[in-house]
Amino acid sequence: MITFLEGKLDTKQLGRVVMNVSGVGYEVLIPLSSYDGLPLEGEPCRILTHHHITDADQKLFGFCTEDERDMFLKLLTISGVGPKLAISALSGLPVRELKNALINGDIKMISSISGIGKKTAERIVMELRDKFDSGEQLDAFAPAEAAGGDNRLRDAALALTALGQKPDDAAKLVKNAAKKLTPDMSVEDLIRLALTK
Template sequence: MIAWIEGELAARELGRVVLAVGGMGFEIAVPLSTYELLPDAGHPARLLTHLHVREDELALFGFATADEKRVFETAIGVSGIGPKLALLLLSTLPVPRLVEAVRGGDLATLTRVPGVGRKTAERLVVELRDRFADMAFGETGPPAAAGATPAGRREEGAVKALVALGFPRGRAGEAVRAAAGEASDAEVEELVRRALGALNG
């Protein structure tokens, strides 16, 4: 399997990047937590990767840290949790909070993730609690970090992320503006998390 890919970041969009390596471009799906740590296009970057194989598709998923990758690979082992929903888990909740919610059976936190209802949250707790209990988390090691993003771009990026998660643009915009008012220096990932808390509250 492909453990990691390092190359020039040819494209950087919410949820998707392209790494140019040896004359080829690898399209890689990434969670918001990883997206926020990547540099602008044209700079070198390195991602830990998971190759998801289906009968009709090969898809690459990339992560800034080993913790993110382990949580993703463990989550997709749960019945009914596919790669897209696993990415939403990581995009909505930081790894420590997600792991804590599973270990503690915190269904209220888990159901804040778009697409995760009570039954799915219960299944996550039942199937992942013991697996997470045996894992040590806290490893970092992200790719080259991007500099601070201008406020307007951060807010627009957060709105686009919420729209991609299924929220109407109007509601998403209001929630992001409120989040930005509470934390003016917050990056896209934090704005999305704060806005999700308000939208799902």
């Protein structure tokens, strides 16, 4: 199994790159989200991969981040979702927005992705919604502007869990409290806000 390739980025196109690894050219199919993270052609590059093998074919799919690859692999576990559709999903929405839509059951947003109809979107949500840990769920609930290293929501949920709340209930309480989150609010303030009806 090929887990990553490290070498020179020989060719860079939307949806496809060719990696030159010690004189061997590897074609790697990529989502649009990874395209933006790649260096210029001819520069050194390391790309995470998934080697997809079927009876009829084998292909390499590449990703700039572990989050992209993890989401791709989660999507592949769903019946009727192949690598082409998984790449399309990652090209249609950034990983954070896709994760947020899955956790919140946003069928409309997921079915807006090219190639994914309403029934497929419902199946994806049903099968993947519970496959995210409580930390990922809280990250998805955080406002986009708080995404850059703001751990207050996660810390508040962990504290509520330590106080006896079920992880799912803690996540819901913190999600509701996050609507009133301000930059100067402490974790303790957030916990108090979450516990007040």
